[in-house]
Amino acid sequence: MVNCLTMIPEIGHFALIIAFCLAGLLALLPMIGLYHKNDVWMQAARPIALGQCFFILLSFMCLLYAFIHNDFSVAYVAGNSNAALPIFYKISAIWGGHEGSLLLWILIFSGWVFAVNVCSHQLPLVFVAKVFAVLGMIGFGFLLFLLTTSNPFARLLPNYSMDGNDLNPLLQDPGLIFHPPLLYMGYVGFSVPFAFAISVLWGNEQNMPWAKWMRPWVLSAFAFLTIGIALGSFWAYYELGWGGWWFWDPVENASFMPWLVSIALIHSLMVSDKRQLFQGWTLLLSIIVFVLSLLGTFLVRSGILTSVHAFATDPRRGIFLLEFLLVVAGSALLLYAIKGNKFSNPRKIDLFSREAMILFSTFLLIGGGASVLLGTIFPLIYDALTSQKISVGFPYFNAVFIPFMIPVLILIPLGPLSQWGPNSLKSMATKTGSLGALSIAFAFCVSLFSANPFSWGVSLGLGLGMWITLGTANFALIKIQKQGSIKRVSLGAWGMIFAHFGMAVLVIGITIVSNNEIEKEVEININQSVKLHDVEVVFKNLNTIEGPNYIGHKGHFQLEKNGQTISDLYPEKRIFVVQGSKMTETAIDPGLWRDIYIALADKLEKGKWSARIYYKPLVRWIWLGALLMAVGGFLAALGRRNTSKW
Amino acid sequence: MKKSKEEAKDAYIFTQPKNKDLFHKIIHEFRCTVCQNQNISDSMAPLAVDLRQEIYYRVLSNQSEKEITDFVTSRYGEFILYRPPFHEDTYFLWGAPFAIFLLSMVIFTKYLK
Amino acid sequence: MKYILPFAFFIIISGFLWKSIDRNPQELPSVLIGKSVPHFNLATVEDPKRSVNQAIFKDRVTVLNVWASWCRSCKVEHETWLELTRQYKLFLVGLNYHDDLKEANLWLKTAGNPYQVTLLDEKGRLGMDLGVYGTPETFVLDKKGIIRYRHVGLVDFSVWNNTVWPLIQSLEAEGSSEK
Numbered sequence: 001m002v003n004c005l006t007m008i009p010e011i012g013h014f015a016l017i018i019a020f021c022l023a024g025l026l027a028l029l030p031m032i033g034l035y036h037k038n039d040v041w042m043q044a045a046r047p048i049a050l051g052q053c054f055f056i057l058l059s060f061m062c063l064l065y066a067f068i069h070n071d072f073s074v075a076y077v078a079g080n081s082n083a084a085l086p087i088f089y090k091i092s093a094i095w096g097g098h099e100g101s102l103l104l105w106i107l108i109f110s111g112w113v114f115a116v117n118v119c120s121h122q123l124p125l126v127f128v129a130k131v132f133a134v135l136g137m138i139g140f141g142f143l144l145f146l147l148t149t150s151n152p153f154a155r156l157l158p159n160y161s162m163d164g165n166d167l168n169p170l171l172q173d174p175g176l177i178f179h180p181p182l183l184y185m186g187y188v189g190f191s192v193p194f195a196f197a198i199s200v201l202w203g204n205e206q207n208m209p210w211a212k213w214m215r216p217w218v219l220s221a222f223a224f225l226t227i228g229i230a231l232g233s234f235w236a237y238y239e240l241g242w243g244g245w246w247f248w249d250p251v252e253n254a255s256f257m258p259w260l261v262s263i264a265l266i267h268s269l270m271v272s273d274k275r276q277l278f279q280g281w282t283l284l285l286s287i288i289v290f291v292l293s294l295l296g297t298f299l300v301r302s303g304i305l306t307s308v309h310a311f312a313t314d315p316r317r318g319i320f321l322l323e324f325l326l327v328v329a330g331s332a333l334l335l336y337a338i339k340g341n342k343f344s345n346p347r348k349i350d351l352f353s354r355e356a357m358i359l360f361s362t363f364l365l366i367g368g369g370a371s372v373l374l375g376t377i378f379p380l381i382y383d384a385l386t387s388q389k390i391s392v393g394f395p396y397f398n399a400v401f402i403p404f405m406i407p408v409l410i411l412i413p414l415g416p417l418s419q420w421g422p423n424s425l426k427s428m429a430t431k432t433g434s435l436g437a438l439s440i441a442f443a444f445c446v447s448l449f450s451a452n453p454f455s456w457g458v459s460l461g462l463g464l465g466m467w468i469t470l471g472t473a474n475f476a477l478i479k480i481q482k483q484g485s486i487k488r489v490s491l492g493a494w495g496m497i498f499a500h501f502g503m504a505v506l507v508i509g510i511t512i513v514s515n516n517e518i519e520k521e522v523e524i525n526i527n528q529s530v531k532l533h534d535v536e537v538v539f540k541n542l543n544t545i546e547g548p549n550y551i552g553h554k555g556h557f558q559l560e561k562n563g564q565t566i567s568d569l570y571p572e573k574r575i576f577v578v579q580g581s582k583m584t585e586t587a588i589d590p591g592l593w594r595d596i597y598i599a600l601a602d603k604l605e606k607g608k609w610s611a612r613i614y615y616k617p618l619v620r621w622i623w624l625g626a627l628l629m630a631v632g633g634f635l636a637a638l639g640r641r642n643t644s645k646w
Numbered sequence: 647m648k649k650s651k652e653e654a655k656d657a658y659i660f661t662q663p664k665n666k667d668l669f670h671k672i673i674h675e676f677r678c679t680v681c682q683n684q685n686i687s688d689s690m691a692p693l694a695v696d697l698r699q700e701i702y703y704r705v706l707s708n709q710s711e712k713e714i715t716d717f718v719t720s721r722y723g724e725f726i727l728y729r730p731p732f733h734e735d736t737y738f739l740w741g742a743p744f745a746i747f748l749l750s751m752v753i754f755t756k757y758l759k
Numbered sequence: 760m761k762y763i764l765p766f767a768f769f770i771i772i773s774g775f776l777w778k779s780i781d782r783n784p785q786e787l788p789s790v791l792i793g794k795s796v797p798h799f800n801l802a803t804v805e806d807p808k809r810s811v812n813q814a815i816f817k818d819r820v821t822v823l824n825v826w827a828s829w830c831r832s833c834k835v836e837h838e839t840w841l842e843l844t845r846q847y848k849l850f851l852v853g854l855n856y857h858d859d860l861k862e863a864n865l866w867l868k869t870a871g872n873p874y875q876v877t878l879l880d881e882k883g884r885l886g887m888d889l890g891v892y893g894t895p896e897t898f899v900l901d902k903k904g905i906i907r908y909r910h911v912g913l914v915d916f917s918v919w920n921n922t923v924w925p926l927i928q929s930l931e932a933e934g935s936s937e938k
Contacts, residue, residue: 719790720790722890
């Protein structure tokens with residue numbers, strides 16, 4: 001007897017196949033329409049795109065159904081879920097493994113395609129047709145990959161077990177619910193500016209305001225990616241047990257590189273839009289940003305680099321993804337090689353102009369990104385050339401990346417406060433001299449009068465943070481004055497203000513927590529304490545605990561300040577009975593100005609425990625800064641497209 | 647009256663701050679070959695525990711960073727170093743970012759009047 | 760003409776990525792290949808009062824197997840060694856790594872002892888000097904006591920037939936052809 005349960009995954013699989021065919025049509029029909037100058041065929045792109053989105057959504061819903069209803073006849077469900085799993089983790093388990101996360105990728109891709117469909121009615125048909133063709137090709141390739149090597153609907157019939165393997169305990173966390181979808185919204189979103197850029201390069205029309213059209217897509221993808229990365233960092237911070245928030249891990253770098261390039265793209269777009277300059281560079285950046293997204297997808301899933309993110313890897317998948325990357329990136333970059341010279345710069349620029357400052361910043365951002373790329377793949381290059389293994393870790397990335405960013409940070413407030421075209425050095429100095437002096441004074445005062453020994457690093461970070469803050473605030477005031485009221489200031493300008501201010505907050509947070517955090521590694525017994533700054537951490541009690549699939553210990557620590565108890569923290573050490581793996585549940589006392597962070601390491605003799613206790617000043621400013629940047633991105637994306645001046 | 651609690655003992659005791667700093671620097675810059683995604687400061691693997699002890703004793707007997715690094719790399723290879731060494735095979739790695747910086751300045755000047 | 764550069768860079772990078780697909784980034788080659796086995800002076804599991812040093816490796820080809828009673832994979836590999844020592848004439852030395860003497864002895868008594876001698880490395884000192892990072896590990900030493908090969912993980916029959924046994928045979932021949 002065929003019951004509903006057994007059919008749903010098949011419907012899901014079939015829907016994917018239909019979507020695959022539609023993607024193929026989407027890639028072909030508008031192109032044929034273009035060639036034959038047939039409007040009808042070009043307009044067919046829209047309904048086909050809608051159809052593709054519908055069937056992918058249907059497919060996703062089928063997998064969702066299988067997870068919610070514990071259909072362990074589907075191999076992917078059996079491998080990643082369990083009847084006892086709480087409902088929201090069952091849902092997020094959809095993207096807990098390779099196949100499902102690819103389905104999420106393609107679902108989000110469909111979402112962006114849908115958005116392009118809705119938001120492109122005023123664009124010329126010929127242009128839109130090409131955009132859809134490119135999106136169709138990307139969808140086609142990706143669905144081919146899914147269907148041939150990573151089918152989420154593979155069945156275990158007829159013999160399947162009554163229960164599943166369970167979701168990896170590390171993933172049973174709210175972080176899994178939000179981090180991958182938001183990250184993909186960013187990554188995948190860059191396919192839209194990519195498609196636009198290909199469309200521009202491919203075409204013969206000059207004087208299309210394509211930079212204006214691309215802007216909201218890049219800005220919103222950037223904003224999503226910023227949140228996605230920040231969430232990943234925050235999740236690692238409280239989950240991994242040792243208080244780190246960035247490891248320069250290959251997978252982290254894979255998301256960081258597109259982020260850097262997208263910032264360069266946003267600014268280069270502005271110049272291309274308003275001054276008709278750097279158009280070739282902007283188009284190249286639009287291609288590079290998506291190529292890096294795909295490269296990231298490849299690096300994470302091919303297993304060729306040692307990383308924290310353990311996706312189940314299979315060389316076949318690696319090969320397919322690399323072939324996909326080669327086709328997409330290769331053809332795009334070849335197109336640029338052939339057509340790029342049509343977009344060469346019409347005139348040269350002045351040294352002290354806003355254009356020059358932006359251009360140079362984009363070079364620095366790309367340079368920094370290229371260094372991160374080099375460091376990330378160097379172990380592969382080294383192995384290929386010498387057959388030996390080498391590691392490239394945080395000491396390299398910190399040493400190499402920070403010097404690129406310092407000039408960028410200096411330029412940030414100068415851009416808005418300067419004019420398009422030539423600026424005299426004198427006028428720049430008048431506008432910003434006092435702000436610069438104040439920033440330097442602030443930095444040295446704080447550093448000299450703080451409890452910690454004087455540090456050049458802290459002074460530099462604080463100085464730059466204050467410089468950006470003052471410059472941005474100054475700009476905001478000028479703007480409000482000019483427009484008459486806060487409401488009259490454009491969303492685009494507010495977006496920039498928030499984003500730049502967010503960067504300042506981020507820089508200060510990173511500077512202070514990296515230089516001034518306190519780490520105490522102790523062997524502690526009941527009633528013993530550790531002093532961190534003005535807080536005393538007392539180990540009060542220890543209990544054994546039992547969970548649904550683990551046993552362990554739970555400690556009770558009390559935080560005291562001036563004799564008063566301010567907080568109770570309960571860090572745990574869990575042993576998962578099935579696999580025997582140990583996990584540390586950290587306990588954090590959060591605060592805007594500092595986190596107190598406790599992690600239990602191991603049980604020692606005579607009731608002692610080895611533990612790590614951290615005082616982390618301003619650590620939350622890191623994610624707060626990122627959030628502000630994302631808000632800025634969204635505000636600017638929503639802004640009126642036709643702004644003639646800031 | 648202020649109650650003062652007994653202070654917990656540090657896991658690794660140093661009398662000289664420079665030794666403490668050296669110890670921390672080294673254990674954060676060595677990769678745990680067992681877990682591979684943690685440094686030997688954070689890793690709970692028995693090998694990491696052993697190496698921490700070994701490095702602790704060597705720091706206490708005033709061995710230099712180079713001596714300690716050589717001790718470990720002669721057994722586990724350069725893979726264990728998060729800071730890639732600087733020798734003829736890695737000149738490119740360390741030099742390229744600087745070259746990129748110079749190159750970007752050169753290209754920038756080509757855009758200028 | 761400069762517009763071709765991005766494409767060129769991309770192709771070069773892809774070349775390295777392509778070459779790397781089959782390699783396993785977790786596998787560490789031993790840096791001790793070609794070097795003498797480290798000096799040591801350890802008791803044996805079979806007779807804790809007796810101690811041995813690296814001289815036992817002289818003038819014969821040795822297979823050195825690092826194991827522990829707490830290591831699950833080692834227990835699985837154990838069967839293989841019992842069978843191999845039955846089939847072939849081997850000088851198989853065990854290195855009992857970071858283990859409890861009682862547990863190790865108990866295991867050898869109940870499951871069988873394929874080793875000619877088992878070194879007792881309770882603190883893991885010799886293991887560290889050998890660059891051991893994951894049990895089980897197996898080393899092949901030549902007649903001069905030089906390390907010629909290391910295998911990380913289980914030795915099974917295919918590893919034995921394809922790599923280890925042919926190497927042992929060539930090392931045996933090496934010594935005698937020099938005479």
